[in-house]
Amino acid sequence: MNTPYPFDEFFASGKAETVSPFLRPRSRPWGKNLSLKSSLLAALLLFFAFILSWIHPSASHLCLATVYFLAGTPALIDSLDDLRNLEINIDVLMTIAALLSILIGSGMEGALLLVLFAISGSMEEAVMQKTKSALISLRQMAPKMALYLDKNGDFYQKAVSEITVSDRLLVKAGEIVPLDGRVVAGSSEVSLAHLTGENLPQPRHVGDEVPAGARNMEGSLTIEVTRTNRDSTLSRIIELITKAQDAKPRAERMLDRFGKYYAMSIMLLSLLFALCLPPLFGLPFLGHEGSIYRALTFLIAASPCALIIATPTAYLSALSCCARKGILLKGGAILDGIAACQAIAFDKTGTLTTGQLSCSAITPLFGNEGDALLIAASLEREVVHPISTALCAKVSGQSLLPIRQFKSLPGFGLQAEVELGGRWQTAYIGHADYIETKLPAPLLEKFKSWRKESGPKAAITLLLVEDRLTLFEFEDQLRKESAPLIEKLKKRGLNLLLLTGDHEESAKQVSDSLGLSHYLANLRPEDKLDKITELSKTAPLMMVGDGVNDAPALARAQVGVSMGKIGSATAVDASDVVMLRDELILLDWLIGQGKKTVRIVRENLTLALAVILIATTPALLGWVPLWVAVILHEGGTLLVGLNSLRLLRA
Amino acid sequence: MSLDHFQGKNVADHLRDARLKGSYASSEMHGSELPGHLTAAAESAKETAALLLFLATLGAPLFLMVLLSLAWTIWKGGRSAIAGWAKLERLHRVIEEERYEIEHHRQQEKEELIELYRAKGFEGRLLDEAVEVLMADDNRLLKVMLEEELGLTLESYEHPLKQAVGAAVGALIAAALSLTAMAFWQFAGLATFSFLIVAIASSLSARFEKRAILPALVWNLALTFFCALILYLL
Numbered sequence: 001m002n003t004p005y006p007f008d009e010f011f012a013s014g015k016a017e018t019v020s021p022f023l024r025p026r027s028r029p030w031g032k033n034l035s036l037k038s039s040l041l042a043a044l045l046l047f048f049a050f051i052l053s054w055i056h057p058s059a060s061h062l063c064l065a066t067v068y069f070l071a072g073t074p075a076l077i078d079s080l081d082d083l084r085n086l087e088i089n090i091d092v093l094m095t096i097a098a099l100l101s102i103l104i105g106s107g108m109e110g111a112l113l114l115v116l117f118a119i120s121g122s123m124e125e126a127v128m129q130k131t132k133s134a135l136i137s138l139r140q141m142a143p144k145m146a147l148y149l150d151k152n153g154d155f156y157q158k159a160v161s162e163i164t165v166s167d168r169l170l171v172k173a174g175e176i177v178p179l180d181g182r183v184v185a186g187s188s189e190v191s192l193a194h195l196t197g198e199n200l201p202q203p204r205h206v207g208d209e210v211p212a213g214a215r216n217m218e219g220s221l222t223i224e225v226t227r228t229n230r231d232s233t234l235s236r237i238i239e240l241i242t243k244a245q246d247a248k249p250r251a252e253r254m255l256d257r258f259g260k261y262y263a264m265s266i267m268l269l270s271l272l273f274a275l276c277l278p279p280l281f282g283l284p285f286l287g288h289e290g291s292i293y294r295a296l297t298f299l300i301a302a303s304p305c306a307l308i309i310a311t312p313t314a315y316l317s318a319l320s321c322c323a324r325k326g327i328l329l330k331g332g333a334i335l336d337g338i339a340a341c342q343a344i345a346f347d348k349t350g351t352l353t354t355g356q357l358s359c360s361a362i363t364p365l366f367g368n369e370g371d372a373l374l375i376a377a378s379l380e381r382e383v384v385h386p387i388s389t390a391l392c393a394k395v396s397g398q399s400l401l402p403i404r405q406f407k408s409l410p411g412f413g414l415q416a417e418v419e420l421g422g423r424w425q426t427a428y429i430g431h432a433d434y435i436e437t438k439l440p441a442p443l444l445e446k447f448k449s450w451r452k453e454s455g456p457k458a459a460i461t462l463l464l465v466e467d468r469l470t471l472f473e474f475e476d477q478l479r480k481e482s483a484p485l486i487e488k489l490k491k492r493g494l495n496l497l498l499l500t501g502d503h504e505e506s507a508k509q510v511s512d513s514l515g516l517s518h519y520l521a522n523l524r525p526e527d528k529l530d531k532i533t534e535l536s537k538t539a540p541l542m543m544v545g546d547g548v549n550d551a552p553a554l555a556r557a558q559v560g561v562s563m564g565k566i567g568s569a570t571a572v573d574a575s576d577v578v579m580l581r582d583e584l585i586l587l588d589w590l591i592g593q594g595k596k597t598v599r600i601v602r603e604n605l606t607l608a609l610a611v612i613l614i615a616t617t618p619a620l621l622g623w624v625p626l627w628v629a630v631i632l633h634e635g636g637t638l639l640v641g642l643n644s645l646r647l648l649r650a
Numbered sequence: 651m652s653l654d655h656f657q658g659k660n661v662a663d664h665l666r667d668a669r670l671k672g673s674y675a676s677s678e679m680h681g682s683e684l685p686g687h688l689t690a691a692a693e694s695a696k697e698t699a700a701l702l703l704f705l706a707t708l709g710a711p712l713f714l715m716v717l718l719s720l721a722w723t724i725w726k727g728g729r730s731a732i733a734g735w736a737k738l739e740r741l742h743r744v745i746e747e748e749r750y751e752i753e754h755h756r757q758q759e760k761e762e763l764i765e766l767y768r769a770k771g772f773e774g775r776l777l778d779e780a781v782e783v784l785m786a787d788d789n790r791l792l793k794v795m796l797e798e799e800l801g802l803t804l805e806s807y808e809h810p811l812k813q814a815v816g817a818a819v820g821a822l823i824a825a826a827l828s829l830t831a832m833a834f835w836q837f838a839g840l841a842t843f844s845f846l847i848v849a850i851a852s853s854l855s856a857r858f859e860k861r862a863i864l865p866a867l868v869w870n871l872a873l874t875f876f877c878a879l880i881l882y883l884l
Contacts, residue, residue, distance in 0.1 A: 022745075028809065030812050144786045158782055159782055
């Protein structure tokens with residue numbers, strides 16, 4: 001083994017056997033879905049026990065004993081653990097009922113309880129993803145080593161965790177900046193798209209700050225470290241996400257809340273019947289007509305087969321339907337959260353917009369436009385840059401102009417000679433500061449006045465060819481489905497807002513296009529988290545995002561929804577729902593599905609309780625034998641299962 | 651670096667097998683679960699054959715021995731699984747403790763690493779660079795500390811369930827052969843097959859563990875015969 005074992009994955013899985021570093025790789029699949037396989041085997045043996053009970057009772061008992069061993073032992077361990085923590089819940093009730101059923105000769109009914117319980121629990125475990133993220137992707141994104149510059153001027157690899165403030169590091173083109181620092185030599189452009197949501201790479205020169213996690217584009221930078229690994233931007237985001245996850249209200253299943261009260265009530269009632277029936281009705285304590293026998297019968301008949309499957313079958317059907325639509329939910333209880341949400345906060349770049357720049361305007365500032373677009377594209381074709389992609393897309397299909405003497409100045413712009421009408425002319429394209437240094441004297445003052453009047457612009461580039469200056473403006477394209485989605489969500493009466501790390505102008509433009517009433521711009525990850533925390537206090541909130549900068553907010557929101565294709569792995573890790581195909585329009589459908597699931601779970605619980613009441617009361621009064629009560633009881637189980645299957649329909 | 655020395659494996663695989671060899675050689679044999687489903691099967695077969703021989707020596711009827719064999723097979727498989735999972739749980743705890751040490755006592759871990767590699771002959775700048783490279787990646791560091799400091803070998807154990815199946819199959823085969831022989835040839839048949847199973851199982855175990863086969867074979871047979879004789883004489 002030359003590569004280190006992925007221990008992060010092992011710990012993130014909760015030390016699952018399927019990824020245990022000590023087991024041989026070919027041996028690990030033996031531990032896959034073990035509880036599900038065991039419960040299915042128990043179900044099969046129970047079926048044989050039932051069939052054999054008519055033919056060969058001893059063999060039937062053998063099968064039954066095996067069922068109790070396979071399904072009963074894990075249930076007993078869990079129940080003893082709950083009792084040790086003084087927690088009386090529906091699982092404890094079920095286990096006690098199953099074991100006591102042997103005493104009154106109803107071993108088959110008890111085994112059925114155990115099997116249903118085992119199957120429902122293991123199916124949930126098998127299909128649901130772990131909700132707790134170990135932030136593997138974010139830790140992997142942060143470089144472990146950096147090129148350290150020592151006092152002698154030599155560069156060598158050093159662990160990032162060993163680097164202190166004021167140390168100097170070299171960050172080459174294409175590398176991720178390992179630690180927060182200040183540029184001391186070199187110039188380049190850095191991409192902060194996944195950290196702040198800004199589409200356009202930002203120039204960085206001597207004296208500028210660069211955050212850890214930024215991607216260095218073309219040039220090389222020597223930086224002086226200003227914050228160590230413990231305090232770096234990425235470490236702060238990790239800390240924010242971890243704190244947000246801890247503060248997030250746990251999505252408790254309806255059955256868990258209701259189950260505690262139900263279990264306590266049934267146990268108390270059984271005790272009451274056992275003690276009070278003799279003095280009230282003159283019944284004996286012992287014997288088949290005795291109060292203790294009836295109380296045990298009541299306890300078993302009231303045991304919640306239908307209740308046990310009411311929620312998992314509904315969740316599983318809903319999850320299955322969502323998966324077919326390309327939506328991955330990391331737990332069934334998230335559907336409850338989705339149904340409860342009253343507000344939705346959207347990120348901008350990559351969520352409501354595609355994250356791709358497009359050239360929205362070409363304005364000649366000095367001289368005429370002429371072939372400005374072709375010239376610009378001919379130069380930009382030589383580099384990898386979002387602006388280059390946008391310009392080349394605009395001239396798609398046209399033949400570009402021949403160029404020579406091409407030069408790229410990272411952090412500034414491009415320069416080359418372009419052939420125009422048989423004559424070679426020098427062209428410059430890039431930032432305003434760079435173009436200003438190339439302008440002929442007569443145009444310089446006019447340009448400075450224009451800059452002062454127009455103010456800072458979000459995404460632009462300037463092309464200078466002799467005395468012709470052309471301004472290119474770019475904007476982030478809205479997704480086609482963003483506007484129809486917002487309209488549908490407004491009809492649901494949801495409160496909608498935009499939270500972005502991008503500039504005010506960009507945020508306002510998108511907000512106005514979509515008719516969103518509220519927006520907040522220039523937000524850092526901690527600002528987004530604070531806003532989500534504040535809004536969550538008033539009403540349950542859904543957050544939709546895709547970048548690393550959204551991850552803390554996604555983790556904190558009642559429900560975090562991330563974009564699976566365009567989104568960063570960190571956002572996907574931190575969120576509860578992943579839109580695998582980035583089909584944002586399905587968000588409205590998802591909310592509807594959540595509300596439908598909650599309705600069906602309530603119907604299931606009502607149905608299960610009604611059947612229990614109908615089955616147990618006659619049994620308690622001695623009007624019907626136990627086996628009739630159990631049949632009625634199982635009929636309820638079937639109805640609940642069928643009702644849940646309605647959620648399979650999209 | 652000759653192919654003969656590494657027996658056709660690459661250096662990393664060779665090092666792993668060497669560490670495995672070391673851990674087997676130094677592990678406590680008495681009452682412990684041998685790794686591997688095959689060795690589990692061999693041991694289980696040996697024990698089952700011996701047990702049936704002892705029962706037959708005491709005059710137990712065939713029907714009783716059949717019932718006991720069924721329960722014994724499930725017992726052997728279950729015990730093997732429980733022991734295997736217990737060992738896995740212990741190993742996982744060790745790895746968690748070591749990870750905690752790396753996260754919270756990094757400087758001490760670095761000092762341990764320096765000492766480990768100094769003992770291997772690394773010095774000066776080479777030692778510093780080697781330690782820096784290892785400290786840079788937590789996953790790599792954890793692996794090195796598990797292997798170098800604790801002497802554990804990754805990816806060397808079979809799943810407890812696989813070992814359990816091996817043990818159960820071994821017991822089942824031994825019981826089936828011995829009891830079938832008893833059904834046809836009474837005690838003589840059972841005794842013959844029991845000794846045969848003990849002999850084969852001992853030889854296979856010795857072979858898997860790369861020990862001398864003849865002493866293992868003779869000692870196991872002698873022990874089985876001796877115990878059976880004690881029961882007969884008493």
